[in-house]
Amino acid sequence: MANRKRKAEEDGDGDENMSPLNSPAVQPRSISRPSKKVRSNDVTGRPLNLPRLLETLDTDQLRTVLERICDTHPQIGLEVVTQAPRPSVDAALEVLRRYQDKLNGSIPYGNSSAEYTYYRVKEPLVALIDAIADFTPQFLPPTETQPTRSLEFLDQATKLIHELPDWEPQAYRHHKDGAYDDISKAWALVINEAGKRAGGFNLHSNGWDQALNRHNQQSGDRLAGAISAMMNSVGWMGVGPNQNSNDQNSLLNQIISGNFGSPVRVGPW
Secondary structure, three states: OHHHHHHHHHHHHHHHHOOHHHOOOOOOOOOOOOOOOOOOOOOOOOOOOHHHHHHOOOHHHHHHHHHHHHHHOHHHHHHHHHHOOOOOHHHHHHHHHHHHHHHHHHOOOOOOOHHHHHHHHHHHHHHHHHHHHHHHHHHOOOOOOOHHHHHHHHHHHHHHHHOOOOOOOHHHOHHHHHHHHHHHHHHHHHHHHHOOOHHHHHHHHOOHHHHHHHHHHHHOOOOHHHHHHHHHHHHHHOOOOOOOOOOOOOHHHHHHHOOOOOOOOOOOO
16 A cells, blocks of 8 residues: 555656646747838938939930930940840831931921921931931941841831932932932942852842832932842842842742753754
């Protein structure tokens, strides 16, 4: 009995040891709270910080600020030029069409004299022509290495020149005539470079010779220099801008039809 009593007492001691009252105290955890933004009790005016200021600027304002900074610090301007992505053909044409819209919006309504109309549209007219002249070298070799991209830009830029106003007095036509001269030289440069690749085959197969011929006709033969370059590049095919591309005797059609190098019949039989 004594042994059983001692055992029970030992078991009881064990229960007391397991009591929550005897368990080690749980240390309270400190809850981390987000730090509050320190705000000054003094209310006073101050300029916006840079990120907030930039959020308020539209594209034109931001461009103006950037241009002023680049003018003041030429090294920053050089960094922008080297780091900015090259404009795509669509992006450049979008800018040119905005200039065209300004030009069209400046044309007076009704029957106005050529002199009055000219001086009304002169500023946006020159702005558009200058923009075309500035964007064109970006799409010429060696800066642009893809002839198709160059020709796509020149095709659309030439269309913009076609749409420039025509005036009866010759004195007012020099802007458009000069634009045709410049774009013709650009066409010739691209065509000459493209002619060095596969003998200018892509110029004809993609229809650029025919496109140039249409531009030349619409311009009143002001793209003669470009036409001459095209003839030098695709003339070996027997198909020039003014010839029928379905001519069965052309070298190009002989290659496509598989008849190139076939025996030539001699004599009456």
